[in-house]
Amino acid sequence: MSASKRDELVQKALRIFYRDGFHATGMDKLVKETGISKTSMYNHFRTKEDLILAALRLRDELFRNRMYRRVEELADDPKGQLEALFTSLDEWFHSEEFKGCMFIKASGEYPVHGTPIHNISAEHKKLILSYVEEIATKAGAKEPNLLARQLMLLKEGAIVTAHIQGPDGIADDALSAAKVLIKEQLD
Amino acid sequence: MSASKRDELVQKALRIFYRDGFHATGMDKLVKETGISKTSMYNHFRTKEDLILAALRLRDELFRNRMYRRVEELADDPKGQLEALFTSLDEWFHSEEFKGCMFIKASGEYPVHGTPIHNISAEHKKLILSYVEEIATKAGAKEPNLLARQLMLLKEGAIVTAHIQGPDGIADDALSAAKVLIKEQLD
């Protein structure tokens, strides 16, 4: 099937782009590492950027699904779920494949605003923000959107710091801060 | 003078690397934009990586000097200085040259731990953390190192978010969270 070949390409390209970066990954490396011919790639995607966009879309889907599922696995009540966000982060930080946030790296390598790659990164962040805001509302926060934005800052900071300094203790710091912010809004 | 030529090169290279990224900036582009010949560059630096490291060292120096000076300009008391951190961030976010954190981008493009570029990024973050911790201690925080790490998470998150979503309101969110965390530690 053609669709599965395409999916296979996007999956493998995602892994390599995430591991090595975008500019540092040439099409010939993708050919060598995926075993998929260059002609086939360009049959499915007009340009390298189109392939990158497909990889980012897949990443967004996989990442959010995993995170949402894990958060809802870890806690039933909304307040517990807000805290579980950081537990799931901690698990991610300590997993083998952790190499920082793919969207932060993408918008770092493609810094021009309004660019498709930049837009998809912004969209990814907004979707997670909405999710957190929804939980914050259910939890009865006074200002759920403010709380959600604050927790997102802790999340982004934790991801970046875990990537630069190593994963240990980072999510705990974020969680301890999150608890204070949550308490402040639920009193 | 030879030293000033070298400094001129590092300053100009810094601007271009920060604006366009590292892999996306070739030596020929540097020649064209700096007006400095490639032979001269390789007379001062053995490799492109050496030039990148020099640019990052300069960036660290300039960035921390500016931030420390601005924080101490904005407030005399340590508690006010902790808050002024985020005011200075807001000014940076809204300045023309803001393109995110150069060290976050550097460790994104050179993801291997232990690499010189990765190390210098980690060092930069540690130096700012020490500075914040010092102020937190003076402010009388119960756990000044924890508070400093929490405020740093807000700072990194704010930088990344301002870069991806745009600068408006981000530092305010971080400041409002910071105030809650500071209050919690000073009671």
Add this chain to the structure above:
DNA sequence: ATATACATTGACTAATCGGTACATGTTATT
């Protein structure tokens, strides 16, 4: 069984990558 659609290899393009060689300035010191 034949047609259609897609995958494949491999050679190829023009441009750019990091880095070097060489010969010609330019400048300051002696």
Add this chain to the structure above:
DNA sequence: AATAACATGTACCGATTAGTCAATGTATAT
């Protein structure tokens, strides 16, 4: 005036960049 040190432009190196082309499988669908 001569020398040493450094800056310069230009041309070049082999490798790699994104992307194309033509020719040859190979599978599925009618």
